[in-house]
Amino acid sequence: MQRFFKIIAIAVLVAQVASPASRLKELVTIEGVRDNQLLGYGLVVGLAGTGDRQQTVFSVQTLTNLLERMGVSVAASAITVKNTAAVLVTAVLPPYAQPGAKMDITVAxxxxARDLRGGLLILTSLRAANGEVYALAQGPVLTGGFTAGRAGATQVINHPTVGRVPSGAIIERGAPSIAIRSTVNLQLKDDDFETAARVAAVINKHFAAETPLTAHAVNSSLISVNVPASFRDRTTEFVGEIEALTIDVDREAKIVVNERTGTIILGKDVHIAPVAILHGNLSVEIQTSIAVSQPSPGTVGETEVVPQTNVAIKEDKVKNVTLKEGATVEELVRSLTAIGSTARDIIAILQSLKAAGALNAELEVI
Structure with missing residues (x-):
């Protein structure tokens, strides 16, 4: 049995550093211009005996209703099939999608059912949260896996009960997107007061010839932009011109650690104050061996098992690291690695610093 005791002492101050310039297209979304989730219930047929079994009642009822609409009357109790499977169909309706356009769908x-490979999705209506039908789906299901064998000798590759139908849905109704008129509201994907102010300033500088001011920050997440008179009939070009603008994004210092895998993600250019690290390693090793005590021939005695315990204690030399003023977190990690610290050691250091209030950066543990 081995026991390890580690003593770690550190003081770190992390400063904020702005990120490189980014396009507004990557930073904001247009209010009202969004995807819409669609959902439908359908039936996949043509499976090679891998469909729903008899205990899945609703798939048999669905098949009975389908046959009823096609003029075939049959009782649900009289149907025994293994080539059909009840599925849920999902899709994402993009903004400004027009009737007649096609989109991919996912079938689960x-x-x-054990496998949807080779199945055919029967005509299925896809509805939005408001209950309205926006698309119709139908087509062969493509899966990225399969099932081979039967009974106890079965091999499953990937996930055969979920598949896709490329361009399997036809849009029947236009997406419920807003029309851009006199005002465009930009929503920051990551709210920040300084970034919102910078976005408004960059837009106003670019459209300086327009009066009054084109944009102003409403709060840390929303920037309201007035469409200039020269773009009143060309709002699409106006939004495209805004999305092409670039700004220096202000981000707070953030360190992400994953204790399960020992992964640390941190900013390379985050600076730290002068720091000293004391890393001592005390190792205690305890080993137990079994010896047999046997009496000599011709003497009175009993054979006994005698445990023998050896205790060895080893203390490694204390290792010290000193970083100069202006050093970065990258240099800190390199220094810790040089003295034998593992990723989990560094995670423990960062967590202790955050608890002590010595780490001026957001620490997120996932």
């Missing part, structure tokens, strides 16, 4: 088994 909701019963006990």
């Amino acid at each position: 088994a909701m019963g006990d």
Whole structure:
């Protein structure tokens, strides 16, 4: 058995550093211009005996209703099939999508079907949260996996109960997107007061010839932009011109650690104050061996098992690292690695610093 005791002492101050210039297209979204989730319930047929079994009642009921609409009357109790599977169909309706356009759909088994490979999705209506039908889906299902064998000898590759139908849905109704008129509201993907102010300033500088001021920051997430008179009939060009503008994004210092994998993600250019690290390693090793005590021939005695315990204590030499003023977190990590610190050691250091209030950066543990 081995026991290790580690003593770590450190003081760090992390400063904020602005990120490189980014396009507004990557930083903001247009209020009202958004995707819409669609959902439908359907039936996949043509499976090679890998569909829902008899205990999945709703797939049989769905098949009965389908046959009823096609003029075939049959009782649900009289149907025994293994080539059909009840599925949920999902899709994402993009903004400004027009009737007649096509989009991909995802099909997932909701019963006990084993494999959707080779199946055909029967005409399925896709509805939005408001209950309105926006698309119709139908087509062959493509899966990235398969199932081979039967009974106890079965091999499953990837996930055969979920598949896709490329261009499998036809849009029947236009997406419920807003029309851009006199005002455009930009929403920051990551709210920040300084970034919002910079976005408004960059837009106003670019459209300096327009009066009054084109943009102003409403809060840390929203920038309201007035469409200039010269762009009143060309709002699409106006939005495209805004998205092409670049700004220096202000981000707070952030360190992300994953304790399960020992992964640390941190800013390379985040500076730290002068720092000293004391890293001592005390190792205690305890080993137990078994010896047999045997009496000599012709003497009175009993054979006994005698445990023998050896205790060895080893203390490594204390290692010290000193960083000069202006050093970065990258240099800190390199120095810690040089004295034998592992990723988990560094994670423990960062967590202790945050608890002590010595780390001026957001620490996120995932």
